[in-house]
Amino acid sequence: MATPVQASIQPEVAVRRTRLFELAEMRWAAVALALFLLGLAAQLAGAPSWLWWGLYLACYAAGGWEPGWAGLQALREKTLDVDLLMVVAALGAAAIGQVTDGALLIVIFATSGALEALATARTEDSVRGLLDLAPETATRLTVTGEETVRAADLNIGDVVLVRPGERIAADATVIDGGSEVDQATITGEPLPVDKTAGDEVFAGTLNGTGALRIRVDRRAEDSVVARIALLVEQAGHTKARTQLFIEKVEQRYSLAMVAVTLAVFAIPLALGDPLQRALLRAMTFMIVASPCAVVLATMPPLLAAIANAGRHGVLVKSAVVMERLGVTTRVAFDKTGTLTRGAPHVDEIRSVDPEFSEPEVLRLAAAAELDSEHPLAAAIVRAARAAGQQLPAVEGFAADPGRGVSARIGQRRIAVGSPAALLPGSGQGAPDADRAARTAVDGLQEKGFTAVVVTCDARPIGVLAITDQLRPEAATAIDLTTRVTGAAPILLTGDNSRAAHRLAARVGLTDARAELLPHQKVDAVRALQSTGDRVAVVGDGINDAPALAAADTGIAMGGAGSDLTLQTADAVVVRDDLTAIPAVIALSRRARRVVVANLAIAATFIAVLVIWDLVGTLPLPLGVAGHEGSTVIVGLNGLRLLRRAAWQRSASCLCST
Numbered sequence: 001m002a003t004p005v006q007a008s009i010q011p012e013v014a015v016r017r018t019r020l021f022e023l024a025e026m027r028w029a030a031v032a033l034a035l036f037l038l039g040l041a042a043q044l045a046g047a048p049s050w051l052w053w054g055l056y057l058a059c060y061a062a063g064g065w066e067p068g069w070a071g072l073q074a075l076r077e078k079t080l081d082v083d084l085l086m087v088v089a090a091l092g093a094a095a096i097g098q099v100t101d102g103a104l105l106i107v108i109f110a111t112s113g114a115l116e117a118l119a120t121a122r123t124e125d126s127v128r129g130l131l132d133l134a135p136e137t138a139t140r141l142t143v144t145g146e147e148t149v150r151a152a153d154l155n156i157g158d159v160v161l162v163r164p165g166e167r168i169a170a171d172a173t174v175i176d177g178g179s180e181v182d183q184a185t186i187t188g189e190p191l192p193v194d195k196t197a198g199d200e201v202f203a204g205t206l207n208g209t210g211a212l213r214i215r216v217d218r219r220a221e222d223s224v225v226a227r228i229a230l231l232v233e234q235a236g237h238t239k240a241r242t243q244l245f246i247e248k249v250e251q252r253y254s255l256a257m258v259a260v261t262l263a264v265f266a267i268p269l270a271l272g273d274p275l276q277r278a279l280l281r282a283m284t285f286m287i288v289a290s291p292c293a294v295v296l297a298t299m300p301p302l303l304a305a306i307a308n309a310g311r312h313g314v315l316v317k318s319a320v321v322m323e324r325l326g327v328t329t330r331v332a333f334d335k336t337g338t339l340t341r342g343a344p345h346v347d348e349i350r351s352v353d354p355e356f357s358e359p360e361v362l363r364l365a366a367a368a369e370l371d372s373e374h375p376l377a378a379a380i381v382r383a384a385r386a387a388g389q390q391l392p393a394v395e396g397f398a399a400d401p402g403r404g405v406s407a408r409i410g411q412r413r414i415a416v417g418s419p420a421a422l423l424p425g426s427g428q429g430a431p432d433a434d435r436a437a438r439t440a441v442d443g444l445q446e447k448g449f450t451a452v453v454v455t456c457d458a459r460p461i462g463v464l465a466i467t468d469q470l471r472p473e474a475a476t477a478i479d480l481t482t483r484v485t486g487a488a489p490i491l492l493t494g495d496n497s498r499a500a501h502r503l504a505a506r507v508g509l510t511d512a513r514a515e516l517l518p519h520q521k522v523d524a525v526r527a528l529q530s531t532g533d534r535v536a537v538v539g540d541g542i543n544d545a546p547a548l549a550a551a552d553t554g555i556a557m558g559g560a561g562s563d564l565t566l567q568t569a570d571a572v573v574v575r576d577d578l579t580a581i582p583a584v585i586a587l588s589r590r591a592r593r594v595v596v597a598n599l600a601i602a603a604t605f606i607a608v609l610v611i612w613d614l615v616g617t618l619p620l621p622l623g624v625a626g627h628e629g630s631t632v633i634v635g636l637n638g639l640r641l642l643r644r645a646a647w648q649r650s651a652s653c654l655c656s657t
Helices: 024-044 049-076 082-095 099-131 224-236 241-270 275-289 299-311 319-325 335-339 358-369 375-386 431-446 474-485 497-507 518-530 542-550 563-568 580-615 620-642 644-656
Strands: 137-142 145-150 159-162 172-177 179-182 193-195 212-216 314-316 330-333 345-351 395-400 404-409 412-417 450-456 459-467 490-492 535-539 553-557 571-573
Touching: 024 049, 024 099, 049 082, 049 099, 082 099, 082 241, 082 275, 099 620, 241 275, 275 580, 275 620, 299 314, 299 319, 299 580, 299 620, 299 644, 314 319, 314 580, 319 553, 319 580, 330 335, 330 474, 330 518, 335 375, 335 490, 335 497, 335 535, 345 358, 345 375, 345 431, 358 375, 358 404, 358 412, 358 450, 358 459, 375 450, 375 459, 431 450, 431 459, 431 497, 474 497, 474 580, 490 497, 490 518, 518 535, 518 542, 535 542, 535 580, 542 553, 571 580, 580 620
Parallel strands: 330 490, 330 535, 535 553, 553 571
Antiparallel strands: 137 145, 137 159, 159 212, 172 212, 179 193, 314 571, 345 459, 395 404, 404 412, 412 450, 450 459
16 A cells, blocks of 8 residues: 555646736736627617727727737837737727727737747746645754754755655655665656665655655756756747747748738728728738748747756756757767666676785775766776775876876876776887787677776786676667658767777677777767758767767766766756657657647638638638637647657557567
8 A cells, every 4th residue: 555655746747837817918818808798788788889999999008908908019129910900900990890809809819829828827836836845844963963954055965854745855865774765756767766875866856664864966056956947937938940940930920911011001092992891801911821820820839848858857958959850860879878877886806916915906996086987987987996095196197088087196107097098009018918918808808898908007907807787778769760751860979989880789789889089079070961961969978078069969967967068969868768868759750740830820720711702702710710710729739748648649659669
């Protein structure tokens, strides 16, 4: 039987939904509707004309002042806003005595704008819900006991007590206790994850039945949940290329529409049509030809997809990226930290110089690697500390991405790196040590290990054998990526060829390119692009950053990713689940299909209504209803992608193909 804590677990962020009348647009629309209904009732009841005219004009003011003012402001910037055209059309209808039809236009137009504002607010709610996850206070442990502090005031290194059922206040490492933690809001994992000493926990996640003592690793503004909210919010302020193109065309279209409206008015008038009829037809044309639905066709689907992906642990940094993900035709994966867990361990140590014992080789290598961010460096440091070794102080640390690191320990220069970088040939150092190191490297690589060479003053002194655990979902992710893109992914790694091809065979990859330096990964990406492929690169380390920048879309594994990689990447997989990559590509493709459908819907409505108005007699209320109805339809159609089912359907479609 589930505990109360477990029963409260939800698979998604608990999003507060904006209420209807919290929005000013919704309140003004309601006032406009009420005034219209009162005016209509007064008119039908035979009340004095001044009464129902006054009510209708008040309706004009309530529903039209905001879009009218915004349109005038845009006009001052030499931009023609379609909102202003709608208000002008309504005033034109009133000028020829069609005050009821004009008021109806204002009501429908205001209601449409209110629904659009509500849809936008609901998208923003999904971001605000992320920020609301983290608790406002935390219980900090001090030498004198416990104190309640604001979560925003926690500093790195503070020790915090998390009681059963509480939300965790900061990204931290467990130092004592054990519990199950619901991480669904951050990582998307459907089941709670057991946490013990040494495990990482995230701000905003829900503690289970045990008590935890955690050490804060990041300040509140740097937490994963804060970064998710910031990136999704920033994405909401970007515009996709399709949207930018539409907005560029919109201005020219609007000017042309005004010119045609004048022609629709002037030509029939010159041919003998009555003034009222000619003006009414022109006003109707201006309404139905306005591109409101076209303008709204693109951004709601893309922003909804961004918000949905963010709730499932994938941060897409802009609408441009979400749009671009959908045209990906080839995906390139890094190996260490991407297809593997990025938490390797040292299996074997071989000394190739009699002056240095195996423990001494490990001690010197760990000291040199202490300041490195690479997963292999972390493995070496962990092994040395597990052996109880005291690491000496180092100076002059330097990292050469894709090659290794070096540092000065006393009078000696210690380097740790790949065999390709540190064993270029037999001419360097003592020939015997070079040959012994090469033999050790070949033997370890033949067994599938990653070999790391340690040198002292450019002379090889030892070789470390390191293994890494394959992510359990790697093979599935490769298969799903192949299905969604239509082409098998490739492996780009700086690791040795034997280890790379062995891993590639395990996950179903046939194209594995090994022993690549960062610039060679870039060359591989550009070679794929030269054949017409739209390439997405998935990586996690500093050496992957150039390839991510060169790719059409760079995707970083956020859990173990370096800061440089996270900044360079266009999207970040926070939960480090590789299956999220084909899922977000599929979601992007769904969003693109919705955009195309929206454009088709908008164009069809405009074409039908315009033709009807030009060759027949389109009643103004029907034209208003058709125009505003198409705007609402495309808006709501795009926002379908906000639903959790949209993500699940993207994943299930992959699994069923």
